Amino acid sequence: MIDGGDTVNRASRMESHAKPSAVQISDATAEALGGALRVEARDGIEVKGKGLFHAWWLVGEKGAS
Numbered sequence: 001m002i003d004g005g006d007t008v009n010r011a012s013r014m015e016s017h018a019k020p021s022a023v024q025i026s027d028a029t030a031e032a033l034g035g036a037l038r039v040e041a042r043d044g045i046e047v048k049g050k051g052l053f054h055a056w057w058l059v060g061e062k063g064a065s
Contacts, residue, residue, distance in 0.1 A: 010047055014055060017045045023058035030056045038062055 010026070018024050030039050038059045044052040 006050065009050070010053055013045050013047050013053065017055075025056050025058050027054050027056070036062060 014024050014026070024042065025033075025039065033039070038061065039056040040059050042055050042057050044054055047053045
């Protein structure tokens, strides 16, 4: 379980490592989507004191180009 401080820290790191006009999501969110949308793995994000955090780019609807 992630505590509140970890959640805020991860959200801050995801925001600071985002690219313009892109949607970045966590492993938990990607899993919750259950394959309903297309996602692409991205490089890990270093979270101070926690190590490497994996994230995904949300790239579109399933079956869309």
